[in-house]
Amino acid sequence: MDSLLKMENISKEYKTPYGRIKALRETSLEIERGEILGLVGESGSGKSTLANIIVRLIGSDGGRIVFNGEDITGLSEREFRKYRREIQMVFQDPYSSINPRKKIGYLLRECLKIHDKHLSEDEAERRVAESLEEVGLDPSYASRYPSNLSGGQRQRVAIALSLILRPRLIVLDEPVSALDVSVEAQILNLLMDLREKHGLTYLFISHDLNVVSYMADRIAVMYLGSIVEIGRTEEILGEMAHPYTKALFKASRDISATLSGEIPSPMNPPSGCPFNTRCAYRSERCSLECPELRSLSEGHLVACHYPLGEEERK
């Protein structure tokens, strides 16, 4: 695989007054150059933690990250600067990621100037107009305030902000979850077009499996801080091997319909397989021994002692 981003054994613990939360448990994930990798899992499974570590909003406790062939794990803030423009992020809520009191043109220009101090005014102006047009907004939006825009338009501005530095990788953390369904489709199609046009690579995080199935070339399924299954989208949909993947996809919107009980607290995770307390197929071994991710077929990996067969998948 020609991987753009490779994460190996990333762990992350949050210390809280009530105890330690193990948000990532030696998680490994590779993103291929030019692909859309979908990351799914219930709320609390560690998706945003992983995303925030990739863009360096937070640090990890251990593991290794290789980006575009270079180990970026131990870089200082200064050394990381040249990668910062190459790895961008779009959040669920553009309200919290965009300063509402600054004009959109100002925000875009600032972003450009932080990374290129010598940029001329004319060139900056041109790039701002270009980036607005690229996300389907008229260049006149440069003189408007984010607070006057609809949710969809604001998310377009957030995408423009992530694009203006011409990144390689964009991490999208639930980018359409706050939008109306009609707007959602437009934004998804815009993201697809931009990926095509610029040869971008996306890590696309969503709890909505319909959205992920539509967008992603491959899907990774996360549970309690571990990747439990990963494969090409058709494989995950047609030959899902992990009982959790099955529960998740059969549930569509409401996982409590197919799974008993809540996701266990990451403060006190189960021993053995993290999913064993909710698994319909568990055996004794599952509460004793944590299954490793292993290959079922080329590129299709599952962390389960007893992967589902054809009959069980139904």
Ligand code: ADP
């Ligand atoms: P997801 O995005 O899949 O919902 P998160 O990465 O946000 O998952 O959270 C993983 C776990 O870490 C959850 O149990 C969450 O409560 C906890 N967590 C996330 N951020 C923090 C934080 N800043 N401090 C303490 N716990 C956190």
Ligand code: MG
């Ligand atoms: Mg999240």
